[in-house]
Amino acid sequence: MRLSGKVALVTGSARGIGRAIALAFCAEGATVVVSDVGSDAGARETLAALTAAGGKGMVEMFDVSDPAQVDVGVKNILEAQGKIDILVNNAGITRDNLLLRMSEEEFDAVVRVNLKGTYLLTKTVTRHMMKQRYGRVINISSVVGMMGNAGQSNYAAAKAGIIGFTKATARELAARNITVNAIAPGFIRTAMTAGLPEAVQKGFLSQIPLGRFAEPAEVAELALFLASDASSYITGQVIGINGGMYM
Numbered sequence: 001m002r003l004s005g006k007v008a009l010v011t012g013s014a015r016g017i018g019r020a021i022a023l024a025f026c027a028e029g030a031t032v033v034v035s036d037v038g039s040d041a042g043a044r045e046t047l048a049a050l051t052a053a054g055g056k057g058m059v060e061m062f063d064v065s066d067p068a069q070v071d072v073g074v075k076n077i078l079e080a081q082g083k084i085d086i087l088v089n090n091a092g093i094t095r096d097n098l099l100l101r102m103s104e105e106e107f108d109a110v111v112r113v114n115l116k117g118t119y120l121l122t123k124t125v126t127r128h129m130m131k132q133r134y135g136r137v138i139n140i141s142s143v144v145g146m147m148g149n150a151g152q153s154n155y156a157a158a159k160a161g162i163i164g165f166t167k168a169t170a171r172e173l174a175a176r177n178i179t180v181n182a183i184a185p186g187f188i189r190t191a192m193t194a195g196l197p198e199a200v201q202k203g204f205l206s207q208i209p210l211g212r213f214a215e216p217a218e219v220a221e222l223a224l225f226l227a228s229d230a231s232s233y234i235t236g237q238v239i240g241i242n243g244g245m246y247m
């Protein structure tokens with residue numbers, strides 16, 4: 001049990017990569033806080049899957065981009081669990097458009113959820129982690145933040161911003177025994193990618209040396225490594241998981 005006795009908060013875990021991470025952490029003994037804004041039913045399904053597998057957890061719903069909701073959410077978790085050892089900033093959205101057509105709303109929404117949400121959660125949760133002199137923060141960036149992608153200037157900017165934020169906070173928090181790392185996934189099979197046109201999906205596939213898309217569980221394995229003591233000397237890193245799409 002690699003996460004025995006640990007409490008983990010995974011944002012955006014009502015489905016997709018977040019749910020897979022929640023399940024993987026729970027299977028290694030962590031108590032997992034399932035959190036989302038979209039689907040209460042989805043969050044409850046994740047919790048039901050955790051408990052069915054013999055794990056422990058709770059649901060705490062909040063919008064990662066709303067400072068007041070983040071404050072209340074984290075406070076409720078600390079009251080219920082006493083601590084947070086692991087934070088996974090996974091909640092994310094896309095609003096794709098070519099730059100000339102991209103509205104300010106589309107730009108702001110993507111930066112607000114992906115980048116500002118990561119800032120708000122990290123600030124609120126690490127205040128507590130600093131006192132306990134232990135923490136693992138894992139930020140979900142994207143291959144798009146490293147190589148760009150036409151039609152995703154907002155998302156690429158937000159995900160590249162997460163990389164800079166990861167490195168700066170890793171330096172600030174290292175003395176308190178808190179590591180901060182980013183995962184940059186390539187093309188993972190979730191609701192986020194299912195909606196892409198077939199031609200776009202084929203275009204991506206042709207750029208992937210391993211010749212296939214990944215399952216959320218494969219990203220969860222990397223998150224588990226970064227959350228566990230096996231990664232104790234790794235901080236400020238961006239680890240790609242993209243089938244070789246970007247090297």
Ligand code: NAI
Pocket residue numbers: 011012013014015016017018035036037038039062063064065089090091092093113117140141142143184185186187188189190191192193
């Ligand atoms: P998804 O769309 O299946 O799940 C994202 C979850 O985040 C949803 O449950 C949604 O309700 C939640 N969420 C959205 N806005 C929120 C907010 N303001 N507050 C709280 N929760 C919110 O997406 P997926 O694919 O599981 O993505 C998870 C993360 O991985 C995202 O950050 C995404 O950008 C990133 N990613 C995904 C890739 C993929 O190929 N699927 C590739 C690279 C990165």
